[in-house]
Amino acid sequence: MIKARIVVTLKNGVLDPQGKAIEGALGTLGFAGVGSVRQGKVFDVEVDGDDREKAKADLSFMCDKLLANTVIENYSVEIV
Structure with missing residues (x-):
């Protein structure tokens, strides 16, 4: 079993009303x-x-297809 952590964040320049x-x-x-x-x-x-x-x-493919909106979000995948 492999465990991973995926972090998805908004790209720079994308408005973040929840953060505000x-x-x-x-x-x-x-x-x-x-x-x-x-x-x-x-x-x-x-x-x-x-x-x-x-x-x-x-996991990167999962991000590209579902977990992240790659138009406005970046993601990182870390095997832990």
């Missing part, structure tokens, strides 16, 4: 000095097998 809302809420809660907040998604995935390179390629 979190940034404002942190200020309202008294957390001063927060300059910028960008939100993202994390997926922890387990795949069968022991070929790490194949798993990474398969």
Whole structure:
């Protein structure tokens, strides 16, 4: 079994209204000095097998097809 973590984030230049809302809420809660907040998604995935390179390629394909909107999002795949 291979375990991986996929992190999906918005590309630079893409507006992030949820990040802005979190940034404002942190200020309202008294957390001063927060300059910028960008939100993202994390997926922890387990795949069968022991070929790490194949798993990474398969996980990247999953991102391209479903887990990330590659027009506006970047992703990284880390085998853990």
